[in-house]
Amino acid sequence: MSEAPDLSEAEALAAEHALGVLNARERADAETRMAQDPAFAADVEAWRQRLAPMLDSVKAIPPPSDTWARIERLLPANDNTLANRVRFWRNSAMGGFGLAAAGIVAAVVVAAQGPQIVTQEVPVQPQGQLLSASVVSQDTRVQPLFVAAYDPDRKQLIVTSLLPEGSERDKVHQLWLIAGQENPKSLGLVESGKAKVIALPAELLAKMSEGAALAVSLEPPGGSKNPDGPSGPVIGVGKLSRL
């Protein structure tokens, strides 16, 4: 093999992370960086792809026949109703306004009734688990609008807006944590194109578990006037999951 040029420092780190040689602290840092730096995240993904064929050589061995039944019992009763929940929210928050109108109307939209959140109990994971979420557009279901990484050791959430800077104009983006059956908890405003480190208060730390979700709503300057949830349309949502 001819001599290959050295990998850049960033790519070497991405490759090391994909390979699995980093220690716990370095892994956490790499995950945080993935949430903040899409180019780095793409490098890690590309390395995972490069190395994954090593798994192809592993022999397939059928698991015991009762495994599926056990998996089915473990599935959260209705874990994937998040989209429905958010749709419900949006409907209740938007009232008679169409979505297109929401983009233009700068007035404060106050929901006639507080949003009702229809959820199932989300099992609480032990603390100390790194989590991440990709908040994707509610319309396309694909385009990521925000990425977030939760670092339990530092008790902080790092959120990066992938929207072009200044794109919110007379609106602001408000981040919410949706956990279990409780009302959404505001995590504050996130500026377009900016990354933000959010120090989480103790009462929110316990809610940062796999299956909980982050959502972003479009709000008037200063944020939602509704203390119990968004007042404007929810533009994106993403579940927190282990890395």
Add this chain to the structure above:
Amino acid sequence: MAAVATSSESLNPLMARIAEGDRGALRQLYEATSAKLFGVCLRILSDREESEDVLQDVYVTIWRRADRFDASRASVMTWVSTIARNRAIDRLRARGPMAYAEPVEELEIPDGSESAEALLSAADDRNRLSHCLGELDDRTEKVIRTAFFEGVTYEALARRMDAPLGTVKSWIRRGLAKLKGCLQS
């Protein structure tokens, strides 16, 4: 496992349905992929009971994360295999430092040379990677394969190989750079 059942064409539509909460789709994905993923867990953990536990965790994870699968970035098979590998390695790491007591030289390393059938499809990804890993010097190849299948950190590798941390790091980094060059050529 029939080849057609694990093709992207047949698995991609399942992922969208799983993301919508369709258990039937998860069941179909399970039928198509569970033997492979169980094999991956067993390869990493060498323990049936633990592998069964991890396999369950893997499908619950797939259920929860299906909305994050991006067909433009990974094939379904690669995506689910990577989850299985990561979960199995998490479990291995949870066993504690004893799991890393084995010296690298004594590890059983698959040599990548397989059936005649596999050799016939020399153009596929696996064989390209196998070929490129084979182009590395033996020590580097072993270290990379060991790290991949066991999630052994640099620190643990250095202890196992009785070599300075910086040296092990530069072997791997150089190996990875060569690997990339070879895969691109």
